[in-house]
Amino acid sequence: xxxxxxxxxxxxxxxxxxxxxxxxxxxxxxxxxxxxxxxxxxxxxxxxxxxxxxxxxxxxxxxxxxxxxxxxxxxxxxxxxxxxxxxxxxxxxxxxxxxxxxxxxxxxxxxxxxxxxxxxxxxxxxxxxxxxxxxxxxxxxxxxxxxxxxxxxxxxxxxxxxxxxxxxxxxxxxxxxxxxxxxxxxxxxxxxxxxxxxxxxxxxxxxxxxxxxxxxxxxxxxxxxxxxxxxxxxxxxxxxxxxxxxxxxxxxxxxxxxxxx
Amino acid sequence: xxxxxxxxxxxxxxxxxxxxxxxxxxxxxxxxxxxxxxxxxxxxxxxxxxxxxxxxxxxxxxxxxxxxxxxxxxxxxxxxxxxxxxxxxxxxxxxxxxxxxxxxxxxxxxxxxxxxxxxxxxxxxxxxxxxxxxxxxxxxxxxxxxxxxxxxxxxxxxxxxxxxxxxxxxxxxxxxxxxxxxxxxxxxxxxxxxxxxxxxxxxxxxxxxxxxxxxxxxxxxxxx
Numbered sequence: 001x002x003x004x005x006x007x008x009x010x011x012x013x014x015x016x017x018x019x020x021x022x023x024x025x026x027x028x029x030x031x032x033x034x035x036x037x038x039x040x041x042x043x044x045x046x047x048x049x050x051x052x053x054x055x056x057x058x059x060x061x062x063x064x065x066x067x068x069x070x071x072x073x074x075x076x077x078x079x080x081x082x083x084x085x086x087x088x089x090x091x092x093x094x095x096x097x098x099x100x101x102x103x104x105x106x107x108x109x110x111x112x113x114x115x116x117x118x119x120x121x122x123x124x125x126x127x128x129x130x131x132x133x134x135x136x137x138x139x140x141x142x143x144x145x146x147x148x149x150x151x152x153x154x155x156x157x158x159x160x161x162x163x164x165x166x167x168x169x170x171x172x173x174x175x176x177x178x179x180x181x182x183x184x185x186x187x188x189x190x191x192x193x194x195x196x197x198x199x200x201x202x203x204x205x206x207x208x209x210x211x212x213x214x215x216x217x218x219x220x221x222x223x224x225x226x227x228x229x230x231x232x233x234x235x236x237x238x239x240x241x242x243x244x245x246x247x248x249x250x251x252x253x254x255x256x257x258x259x260x261x
Numbered sequence: 262x263x264x265x266x267x268x269x270x271x272x273x274x275x276x277x278x279x280x281x282x283x284x285x286x287x288x289x290x291x292x293x294x295x296x297x298x299x300x301x302x303x304x305x306x307x308x309x310x311x312x313x314x315x316x317x318x319x320x321x322x323x324x325x326x327x328x329x330x331x332x333x334x335x336x337x338x339x340x341x342x343x344x345x346x347x348x349x350x351x352x353x354x355x356x357x358x359x360x361x362x363x364x365x366x367x368x369x370x371x372x373x374x375x376x377x378x379x380x381x382x383x384x385x386x387x388x389x390x391x392x393x394x395x396x397x398x399x400x401x402x403x404x405x406x407x408x409x410x411x412x413x414x415x416x417x418x419x420x421x422x423x424x425x426x427x428x429x430x431x432x433x434x435x436x437x438x439x440x441x442x443x444x445x446x447x448x449x450x451x452x453x454x455x456x457x458x459x460x461x462x463x464x465x466x467x468x469x470x471x472x473x474x475x476x477x478x479x480x481x482x483x484x485x
Binding site for chain 2: 074075077078086102145148
């Protein structure tokens with residue numbers, strides 16, 4: 001599956017201009033806060049409306065300003081795990097997880113049981129939201145998003161607010177989920193070590209622009225490209241160097257096709 | 262005397278039912294939508310809350326009385342006459358109660374994190390499902406609190422009712438009106454006292470219930 005996007009959006013003091021293609025697999029999106037990572041995810045899911053552009057999933061057009069197409073969020077089948085989970089406080093864990101499920105009863109049940117086992121949620125099922133820890137909330141939010149059968153899953157800082165051991169735990173769960181479901185994912189993160197083992201591709205984002213892109217492998221052929229210019233390269237450069245050194249990240253210069261907005 | 266209690270409860274309960282749907286709808290509209298004329302609607306809705314009830318009653322009489330703009334029409338085509346009937350008491354109760362409910366619904370819907378609706382949408386729920394399964398239940402305690410306030414306001418309604426529905430024992434005489442009549446009647450002090458006690462009891466219960474529900478609402482609102 002391919003997710004092709006051209007997104008232009010202007011707000012006071014901020015503009016987003018991203019033109020790229022996401023491939024199935026896990027893509028990590030790096031960048032300082034305020035780079036527009038969350039805004040980008042919200043555009044993909046239909047929660048924020050770009051000023052202009054195209055969002056296309058394989059051959060299906062989700063958004064196109066020129067053709068006046070804007071598929072609403074609830075018909076896009078693009079899931080989000082929000083940074084603060086946003087579990088519904090008036091529903092139990094079970095009811096939260098079942099909320100987005102579709103299909104016949106048998107399938108729903110099977111999927112529910114599979115994901116519950118995979119993420120080890122059984123002991124939490126009948127608890128209310130007030131009795132969950134941070135890590136447990138993340139797991140439930142992950143399960144809820146997956147059970148809605150999204151075609152693409154967007155994770156906004158899935159490790160924020162968790163200590164190292166919980167981070168590792170969620171990392172393991174994420175890997176398991178991806179192996180079991182093969183749902184393509186885009187993962188927003190601040191720390192490279194969190195996703196170095198997980199991601200197939202890395203995108204670097206600064207001030208509303210994609211500045212670089214590369215493929216991560218533990219060896220072998222690397223297909224990579226680097227977008228336009230980096231405006232504030234200090235921190236990102238460190239991350240890049242780290243990934244290049246430890247995870248064979250390879251970046252190539254790439255002529256930008258992004259026009260100014 | 263029991264008649265008055267019965268009429269009070271009947272009028273308050275029916276007017277609660279009457280304002281339930283419009284109250285939720287208007288509260289949602291004011292909390293979640295932006296449209297032209299919003300300020301005007303807002304002011305018009307809250308008018309009965311700040312107008313002297315006697316004025317509200319008089320205006321209602323001008324509109325819904327037998328010779329009123331709408332009242333004439335209702336009487337001619339439907340044979341419905343609201344003035345000097347218990348349904349008239351329901352009408353004025355609803356008018357003074359509606360702003361209380363709308364306000365409660367508006368405030369509680371504003372308190373709910375809007376991103377719960379986003380979360381619901383990306384899980385595949387359309388706007389209607391999101392409203393019924395997320396927004397409405399989360400605002401539930403707030404809505405109940407508003408309903409109870411409107412109920413209590415109706416129990417205490419005096420000015421508008423006496424102008425529009427009159428003070429007819431056994432027909433439109435509510436607790437408040439009965440107490441008023443008894444005070445005017447020599448030797449009815451004891452009866453007035455009894456009714457007063459009933460009135461105090463009902464009001465205290467209503468305030469406690471409303472308070473409890475508001476606190477429950479705050480708990481839900483914070484816990485996102």
